[in-house]
Amino acid sequence: MALIVQKFGGTSVADIEKIENVARKVIKTKEEGHDVVVVLSAMAGETDRLINLVHQADNEPDGREYDAIISTGEQVTVSLLAIILKKLGFAAKSFLGFQGRILTDQAHKKARILSIDTKILREELQNGVIVIVAGFQGVDKDNNITTLGRGGSDTTAVALAAALNADRCDIYTDVDGVYTTDPNICSKARKINRISYDEMLEMARTGAKVLQPRCVELAKKYEVAVYVKSTFTDNDGTLVTKEDKYMEKEVVSGVTYDRDQAKITVVHVPDKPGVASRLFTPLAQHNIIVDMIIQNASIEGFTDLTFTVSRKDIKAAHKLVKKVAKEIGAKNVEVDEDVSKVSIVGVGMAGHSGVAAKMFSALANEGINIMMISTSEIKISCVIKAKYTELAVMILHEALGLSKD
């Protein structure tokens, strides 16, 4: 008998019929003799409906009140599943953030889980109850409702699996698993059977939508085996786990892309100590996440500094940077929202020379100009013009040998 956490996303609980389908999957696992903790997202579209409603009230709503509203989506689905499981004769009980004592910090809209008091949930499990936990939400020390940000339900599931020392965390979604690239763009994309935490993390960070980086980080930290599979088929999924001998030793495992990129260049910056700090501290203070940063070699005491942020942050970032640029005597600030990032990821990359060259050549052969480059041990990312995104993904998938049959 194992303890299994099963998380179902928004499309898996989009209506009562689909929730009944989820109930059948949960019951199957329960009847195999396992303890089951279920984590649910809101019905597909519901969170967007609620966000839209909030934004009708105020474009920059108070975080505490925003979270109280947005969290209702999961509040509805967990109770609907409990009702259906009870109707089918199984003991089941829903838990909201404040009931499951999912304690978070106070960073509304993107709170981090600090602790989970598993005593209450364990008691229910010991009594044979199927425990259903609202994903995406928690409560801070003052009993304010918090939410974890998009993809937060996956984080809830992995955090619960870690806290309960579960044997496995199943992430049920609307795709079959993790692919070598987005199958919607590249028909030759292949499903990956096993992938290491590190590779999955880089893929998530560079744009793979199937899992959020925070969720993978947490899984890696607590060594939670995460199994990503489809709610709607019985196909095998992808196991995200420690690097092991069963993994295919690919040089490159996947090609990812991220359209949510915007580029800011601060031109002709005096190359003095403290300049970067003065530019980036205000951004951090305003919770603007900076992705890639490139600083050119200094010429005659001046340099250009380029970085990327999420498109939603570009206006705020531009405003902050313009102010500092003036103070430090930079020439001007240029903004380009028409960019995207393509990346290749693979643990085998470190031991193989020539992968970067292969990537750059493939892009050059199609006349795609590379604006920025950033690398890690197991990843190379290039910023390019947004219109070339699909083309770049397809040619890189081919050039790096991922399009095997």
Added chain:
Amino acid sequence: MALIVQKFGGTSVADIEKIENVARKVIKTKEEGHDVVVVLSAMAGETDRLINLVHQADNEPDGREYDAIISTGEQVTVSLLAIILKKLGFAAKSFLGFQGRILTDQAHKKARILSIDTKILREELQNGVIVIVAGFQGVDKDNNITTLGRGGSDTTAVALAAALNADRCDIYTDVDGVYTTDPNICSKARKINRISYDEMLEMARTGAKVLQPRCVELAKKYEVAVYVKSTFTDNDGTLVTKEDKYMEKEVVSGVTYDRDQAKITVVHVPDKPGVASRLFTPLAQHNIIVDMIIQNASIEGFTDLTFTVSRKDIKAAHKLVKKVAKEIGAKNVEVDEDVSKVSIVGVGMAGHSGVAAKMFSALANEGINIMMISTSEIKISCVIKAKYTELAVMILHEALGLSKD
């Protein structure tokens, strides 16, 4: 400076524009120098939408899970109002049942408020914060969400006014106040300026929709002055308060009706001690509320017993009563769902003879047969055929002198 509780119903918060209107009313009171506690219902239609969703999952849903879902309607409106008030520059904060410590019993779907820990709310008020409390919901001692039943937001408002020792409880709704009868049926209906708790209670119990009996009971118990008025006009409303010299000493204050009636007759019941108890105990155990009960004088050791219940309960009641009727040797059980109840209410009635006779004559003159009669010190109710409801209301309003200009 006073402390005023203001409650706004579903039609008053039906969309963002209407919530902005509510915000303006709240701000007006705040700017007059008062402390304000706001209680809100869910957006009009939202609770029904949620109930419908739950019933798609199960016709007889688990009460705990039902309440968790249904309570989300108020969760959304209170935070929307807080967001709008903050946007307009006012400190405001929403409180859900578990946050305001509105402690109830464990009777899901119709919980009763046991206590409110006002310490948290008082602290906020002292800091000048407009406190916004979700109506209709509470939390039991085990942190389960409970709801108070329909009209529960009024009850929340009055309970808060009592607990905080507020100077007044304003109930904003979509009508101008309490009328002598339903203006939709009788164009000569007049608004009542002041009405006593007892009269209001009888009117609510006999069908007046504007306030729920529980809310009025609570107001009476704690002597909370309740002022019912329209959100959408500046017309004066109705003050529900202790009987006082300013009240018009009407013999009859109002005519009410209740279509939600169904009649059960147990025919030829052996007239023995304990029979009524055996009939009504199972109904009570199944939470079926019995309204009127009539037992005819016994003839040759047998009697007929007639009572009314809400139409939604008629099937369950019939089933329970049939079982007992067989056991106690009654002849048979008859059900009539085609009935309604008309009532006249007035504190002056006790001192005036002939009011009952006037009522019965007025009905007889139109050929309306009276099936059951029930009286209290300040009320007379008659069960009649449902199709005569409007006619009875109009002629009684006229006959009892309420249709003054």
